[in-house]
Amino acid sequence: MERGLTKALSSFSFRGKQFCVNLISFQCLPEGGGLILTRSKKLGTDFNKVNIAVVMLGFRDISAVIFERGISSGKTEGLGLAWMLERIKSRTSGQNLHDLLKAVHLSGPTLKPRYCKPLARSKKSDFKVEEIAQIIEVADLSRKEYWEKVSTWLKINIPAHIEQVIIGGGTSEYLGSELKNLFTHTDISWAAELSEDVRLAFNLPIKKDALCLRFTDVYGLFRYQHATSSISTHRAS
Numbered sequence: 001m002e003r004g005l006t007k008a009l010s011s012f013s014f015r016g017k018q019f020c021v022n023l024i025s026f027q028c029l030p031e032g033g034g035l036i037l038t039r040s041k042k043l044g045t046d047f048n049k050v051n052i053a054v055v056m057l058g059f060r061d062i063s064a065v066i067f068e069r070g071i072s073s074g075k076t077e078g079l080g081l082a083w084m085l086e087r088i089k090s091r092t093s094g095q096n097l098h099d100l101l102k103a104v105h106l107s108g109p110t111l112k113p114r115y116c117k118p119l120a121r122s123k124k125s126d127f128k129v130e131e132i133a134q135i136i137e138v139a140d141l142s143r144k145e146y147w148e149k150v151s152t153w154l155k156i157n158i159p160a161h162i163e164q165v166i167i168g169g170g171t172s173e174y175l176g177s178e179l180k181n182l183f184t185h186t187d188i189s190w191a192a193e194l195s196e197d198v199r200l201a202f203n204l205p206i207k208k209d210a211l212c213l214r215f216t217d218v219y220g221l222f223r224y225q226h227a228t229s230s231i232s233t234h235r236a237s
Helices: 002-010 033-049 081-091 097-107 113-119 125-157 176-182 195-202 209-236
Strands: 012-014 017-019 051-057 062-068 071-077 164-168 187-190
Touching: 002 012, 033 051, 033 062, 033 164, 033 209, 062 125, 081 097, 081 125, 097 113, 113 125, 125 176, 164 209, 195 209
Parallel strands: 051 164, 164 187
Antiparallel strands: 012 017, 051 062, 062 071
């Protein structure tokens, strides 16, 4: 991975500009690494005394990394939000993932008719209303099936003795109420409480919660490394 990244950075273009970047250091962490490092910093020496799970729900995949008194293990599954969107697409006509994702993102947990209007392919108003109703019905069914898949996977891969669950990723907000009900037996940390920090750091609008959640993991890693580097520099001086 490091070799491939070094090669890619040696010559690439972005927005019409050519770049050549030298990779000075390489550190590879599992998804959710930034969140668990942030949490470990808050817990201090108690981190190795607590059983923690980091659950990341993204567009393509979901993952779980378990820390049992400092020892980690993890699993990943292709059950991101795209799984649900593909189900909707297969049960409707002429849809694509991008448009479906936009409608779902704007609507929230329940697909709303006003955001489904651009999805309708029918020209006649009567048929369009009927088509929108069908899309909503299909989306509701697909969402239930999606949560059934996700919850089953989580129940299998998150041990019952876990004391804290850190939940992150852009899809976590979409399944927020279900996740709360699933993890009533343990403490939940939403993105290691970094969402507001990300919003302030990047000056994001209030309604950009999903975008904040997508940044929290990498932001947590950046802030942890920055703090560690600052401490090391201070000690060296």
